[in-house]
Amino acid sequence: MSTEERLIAERADTLRLIASLSGDWDGVVEASAQTGVDDEHDPEGATIAYERARIEASLARARAHLADIDDALRRLTDGAYGTCESCGGPIGAERLAARPATRTCITCAST
Known part of the structure; x- marks a missing residue:
């Protein structure tokens, strides 16, 4: 597999990850809008605020990685890779x- 093919495959994987995380984000936001309870003291597990922060950080990493991949593809075209x-x-x-x-x-x- 060529470098360009690897980068294109990795880009597609990253786009799928971003779509999945965006769906998770939407679900957490919807869940928090539907509940009026204080989840900060929920003994059953992670808080909604924690889940939002975790997903937000994962989305930021995935988007940064996508930008790096796009830049690498540009460098390949420019001969600077x-x-x-x-x-x-x-x-x-x-x-x-x-x-x-x-x-x-x-x-x-x-x-």
Whole structure:
């Protein structure tokens, strides 16, 4: 599978994740609107506020990852893929295999 194919597949997976999390978000918002109870002291489990925060954080990570994938696809087209955005050096093949949307080499990512 080529790098472009991997990125396109990862993009599709990320879009599915965002859609799923958005559905979860809508469900939590709907549930909180339908209940007038204080869920902060519910001994049965997580609070609605906690669930909203968890889903919101997951959505933010997924959207950031989608932006990274789109940027990687742009870099592929521009011929800049595999070049570190920080130091301008090459990004190692192992790092690109593990994280195809990465923007930096392992050295710059560690600093």
